[in-house]
Amino acid sequence: MTLGVLAVQGDVREHLGVLHKLGVQTRPVLKPVDLENIKGLVFPGGESTAMWRIMSQNGLVGPLAQALRDGLPALGTCAGMILLAKEITNWPERYFGVLDIAVERNATGRQVDSFEALVNANSLGDIAVVFIRAPLVRRVGSQVQVLARWEGIPVWVRQGRVLGASFHPELTGDTRVHEYFLNLCR
Numbered sequence: 750m751t752l753g754v755l756a757v758q759g760d761v762r763e764h765l766g767v768l769h770k771l772g773v774q775t776r777p778v779l780k781p782v783d784l785e786n787i788k789g790l791v792f793p794g795g796e797s798t799a800m801w802r803i804m805s806q807n808g809l810v811g812p813l814a815q816a817l818r819d820g821l822p823a824l825g826t827c828a829g830m831i832l833l834a835k836e837i838t839n840w841p842e843r844y845f846g847v848l849d850i851a852v853e854r855n856a857t858g859r860q861v862d863s864f865e866a867l868v869n870a871n872s873l874g875d876i877a878v879v880f881i882r883a884p885l886v887r888r889v890g891s892q893v894q895v896l897a898r899w900e901g902i903p904v905w906v907r908q909g910r911v912l913g914a915s916f917h918p919e920l921t922g923d924t925r926v927h928e929y930f931l932n933l934c935r
């Protein structure tokens with residue numbers, strides 16, 4: 750099984766590293782041909798606007814939107830979750846719109862306001878997470894399951910085989926979020 754990591758900008762290397770650690774074959778996804786035969790795709794954190802611009806330039810937006818409509822499993826973390834969300838409350842654009850949530854960009858403040866927290870992810874127990882200019886989920890649709898909350902706010906959500914997380918699971922050495930995603934891709 751090969752999993753892709755969207756490799757246009759952001760925490761690409763870190764996600765590839767976690768997946769390697771879990772023994773998964775990976776492929777950086779930069780152009781449409783890279784989508785062939787991948788069983789899931791990680792959308793890393795970074796800067797959603799920059800990621801979208803580069804994807805548009807590479808001709809990746811259309812093919813990737815189609816792959817998501819066809820059911821490609823996805824894990825969007827931080828900026829990656831913004832790319833998947835149906836609605837962005839404080840931004841005029843929306844991107845792939847396959848995850849029925851509304852997110853507020855930069856809701857935890859600036860880069861210097863980054864912090865770690867312990868969140869309870871019911872089935873997985875407590876996980877330590879890192880928030881960096883994180884989007885927070887302000888609404889979840891009826892088909893969306895909340896997998897973890899921080900101060901009552903959903904920070905890890907699932908709709909079918911699409912996952913969104915406000916935090917950066919690739920930075921803590923805890924591989925449980927990636928393992929959860931792997932099980933969805935199998």
Ligand code: GLN
Pocket residue numbers: 793794795796797798826827828829831854855881882883884
């Ligand atoms: N603030 C960034 C954005 O809006 C996301 C930050 C992150 O991915 N750490 O795209």
